[in-house]
Amino acid sequence: xxxxxKLTPNERAAALADLGGWKQAENRDAIARxxxxxxxxxxxxxxxxxxxxxxxxxxxPEWRNVYDKVEVVLTTHDAGGLTRLDVEMAAFMDATAAATxxxx
Amino acid sequence: xxxxxKLTPNERAAALADLGGWKQAENRDAIARxxxxxxxxxxxxxxxxxxxxxxxxxxxPEWRNVYDKVEVVLTTHDAGGLTRLDVEMAAFMDATAAATxxxx
Numbered sequence: 001x002x003x004x005x006k007l008t009p010n011e012r013a014a015a016l017a018d019l020g021g022w023k024q025a026e027n028r029d030a031i032a033r034x035x036x037x038x039x040x041x042x043x044x045x046x047x048x049x050x051x052x053x054x055x056x057x058x059x060x061p062e063w064r065n066v067y068d069k070v071e072v073v074l075t076t077h078d079a080g081g082l083t084r085l086d087v088e089m090a091a092f093m094d095a096t097a098a099a100t101x102x103x104x
Numbered sequence: 105x106x107x108x109x110k111l112t113p114n115e116r117a118a119a120l121a122d123l124g125g126w127k128q129a130e131n132r133d134a135i136a137r138x139x140x141x142x143x144x145x146x147x148x149x150x151x152x153x154x155x156x157x158x159x160x161x162x163x164x165p166e167w168r169n170v171y172d173k174v175e176v177v178l179t180t181h182d183a184g185g186l187t188r189l190d191v192e193m194a195a196f197m198d199a200t201a202a203a204t205x206x207x208x
Contacts, residue, residue, distance in 0.1 A: 040158065040164050044155045047151075051148045064168040
C-alpha cells in the first residue's frame, strides 16, 4: 500500500497552480522543473541539501545534472503518480534553490 | 583552445580497453557507464566524492540519478569529444565506486 494516495484532479490542479515553476511531465503522471545555478558548485550544493531532505522523507527525485543545470522529475513510484510527497518535495526544492541563489 | 586535445582513434581504443565497464555513448564522441549502489545514500555518497574531484579538475560529468542508480556520460565539451580528462575521470569513478561498494 502506498504511503500517500494519488492526488485527485482538483488537488493536482491546485498544487500545480501553487508551484509556479513546475509543469506536468510529458507522458507521465509526474511534474518537472529545470533549475539553473551560478556554476557547478552551487548546483551540487543545492543537490546535496535536497539529498538530505530526500533521505529524511524517504522520497527521492529523478534528476539530471550538467554543470550549472539540474533537471528534476518528481513522482511517487509506489503510488503510480503524483502525491502530496511530490508537492512537499517540489516546495522544498523551490525554497532551497531560492536560498542557494539559483538563476532560473 | 581546449585544455586537452581529442584522443586519436588508437588512444581512444586503448582507453576503452583499459576502462572495462565503459562503453561508447550513442551518437556522441563520449563514453557512458551506469553504476548501481546499495540505496540512495551510497549512490549520493559516490556522487559527492566525484563532485569534489570534478571541481578540483574543473571537469564535470553529465549524470542522472534515480535512487540507487547513477548514469554517467563523459566528454570534454570544449574539445568537442573524448580527451584524457574523461579517461582520468572515468578511472576515478571506477575506483570510487569500488570503494563505495557499488553493486554493478
